Amino acid sequence: MKKFILLLAPFLINTSMANSYCAKYEKPKSYVKVQKSVDEKLEQFANNKTIAASADAVLSKLITAKSPYVTSWYAKNDFKNKTEEQIAHAWRKDFAMNFLLMKYPQDDAKIDNEIEMVIDGLLKENLTPTYQAKMEKLFLTSKKLAIDTVSKMKLKESDVIIKRIESIKLYWPKNLKSSRNNSMPLDLIEWGIAYDPVPNEINIGVGSLAYPNNETYMAVFAHEIGHAFDPCRWGAFFEGPWPFEKVGECLRSDKSVGAKKRDDSKIEEFLKSGKLTPDLATSLRENPTCNKFAYPGKGIQADQLPESFADWFSAETISHAKKMNARKLRLDLCEVKTLNAGSSYPDNQSRQDKIYFANPKIKGMITTLSIEAAENYCSL
Numbered sequence: 001m002k003k004f005i006l007l008l009a010p011f012l013i014n015t016s017m018a019n020s021y022c023a024k025y026e027k028p029k030s031y032v033k034v035q036k037s038v039d040e041k042l043e044q045f046a047n048n049k050t051i052a053a054s055a056d057a058v059l060s061k062l063i064t065a066k067s068p069y070v071t072s073w074y075a076k077n078d079f080k081n082k083t084e085e086q087i088a089h090a091w092r093k094d095f096a097m098n099f100l101l102m103k104y105p106q107d108d109a110k111i112d113n114e115i116e117m118v119i120d121g122l123l124k125e126n127l128t129p130t131y132q133a134k135m136e137k138l139f140l141t142s143k144k145l146a147i148d149t150v151s152k153m154k155l156k157e158s159d160v161i162i163k164r165i166e167s168i169k170l171y172w173p174k175n176l177k178s179s180r181n182n183s184m185p186l187d188l189i190e191w192g193i194a195y196d197p198v199p200n201e202i203n204i205g206v207g208s209l210a211y212p213n214n215e216t217y218m219a220v221f222a223h224e225i226g227h228a229f230d231p232c233r234w235g236a237f238f239e240g241p242w243p244f245e246k247v248g249e250c251l252r253s254d255k256s257v258g259a260k261k262r263d264d265s266k267i268e269e270f271l272k273s274g275k276l277t278p279d280l281a282t283s284l285r286e287n288p289t290c291n292k293f294a295y296p297g298k299g300i301q302a303d304q305l306p307e308s309f310a311d312w313f314s315a316e317t318i319s320h321a322k323k324m325n326a327r328k329l330r331l332d333l334c335e336v337k338t339l340n341a342g343s344s345y346p347d348n349q350s351r352q353d354k355i356y357f358a359n360p361k362i363k364g365m366i367t368t369l370s371i372e373a374a375e376n377y378c379s380l
C-alpha cells in the first residue's frame with residue numbers, strides 16, 4: 001500500500017492548489033460583452049460598401065486567376081447548405097480580418113479611412129477615460145509595491161533597477177493613425193497589457209479588459225514591470241551580470257516551473273537559408289534568453305525564463321501588499337489555454353502552482369489551500 005501511495009504521489013501533488021482555486025472561475029461577463037461588441041463592429045466593417053466592394057473585387061480577380069488560395073479557403077470552410085450570400089459574407093469577414101486589418105496603411109485612401117474609423121471607434125468605446133483612470137491608479141499602486149520590493153532586496157543593483165521602474169508609464173493608443181506599432185491595426189484591439197522595452201512603457205489594448213479583478217490587474221502590472229529587468233532585457237539596458245541568476249537557475253529546475261531554454265539547434269540552418277541575418281544570429285547567441293520575431297518562431301522552443309521571472313517578480317511584489325485578497329490573484333491563469341508548441345510561457349496551471357503559490361507569503365494568504373507548495377519557492 002505504501003508503495004502504491006508513493007507511486008501516486010506525483011499525481012496527488014498535481015491535483016494542485018490551482019484546481020481548487022480555479023473551481024469558481026469564469027470569464028468576466030463584462031469582457032464577453034466587449035468581445036461581442038467588437039465582433040459586431042468588425043462584421044459591420046467587413047460588410048460596409050467600400051470594404052465589401054474591395055473584398056468582392058479581389059475575390060473575382062482570384063477566381064479568374066484560378067488562385068489556389070480561394071480553392072483552399074473554400075475547402076477549409078464547411079459551406080454545405082450555405083447560401084451564396086452567406087458565403088460572400090464569410091469571405092468578406094476573412095478578407096477584412098486577414099488582409100485589411102493586418103496591414104496599414106493600404107494603398108487606398110478610402111479603405112484607410114474605413115480602417116481608421118473602425119479601430120478608432122473600438123478604442124474610444126472601450127478604453128474610456130474612466131477605465132484609464134482606474135488602470136492608472138492600479139498601476140501606480142503596483143509600481144510603488146515593485147519599488148518597495150526591489151529596495152528590500154538590497155541588491156547592489158537595486159538603485160538602477162528602481163530608477164528604471166520609476167520611469168515606466170502606461171501607453172494608451174489614442175487612434176490608429178498616431179499609435180505606435182500601427183502597421184497591424186488588429187493588434188491594437190488584441191493587445192492586452194504588454195511591456196515595450198525601448199520606450200519603457202506598457203502598451204494597453206482592448207484585450208486588457210479581459211482580466212477579472214483588481215488583484216489580478218495589479219499582479220499583471222507587476223509582471224510587466226518585471227520584464228523591464230528580466231534576463232533578456234538586462235543585457236540591453238543594464239550593466240554587469242544579471243543579479244537574479246540564482247532565481248533563474250531555480251526557475252529552470254524541476255523544483256520550480258522548469259522554465260525551458262531556447263532551442264538554438266536551427267540557428268545555423270536559418271542563417272544558411274537567409275531567414276536570419278548574420279547580425280541577428282550574433283545577437284541571439286549573445287542573448288540566449290531573448291525570443292525575437294525571426295527566431296525561434298512557431299514550433300521551435302522559445303526561452304521561458306523571461307516570462308517565468310516576470311511571474312516570480314510579480315509574486316514577490318504582490319506578497320508585499322498590505323491588503324490583498326489573494327483568493328482573487330491571477331484568476332486569469334485559470335483560463336484553460338492551449339499553448340503554441342514552443343511557447344515562451346509555461347502552462348497556466350504551473351505558473352499558478354509553481355510560481356505564484358510557491359511564494360510563502362502568498363501561500364500564507366490563501367489559508368484554505370491545503371497543499372504545501374512553499375518548498376518549491378525560488379528565493380533570492
Ligand SMILES: [Zn+2]
Pocket residue numbers: 223224227306307310
Ligand atoms: Zn510577460
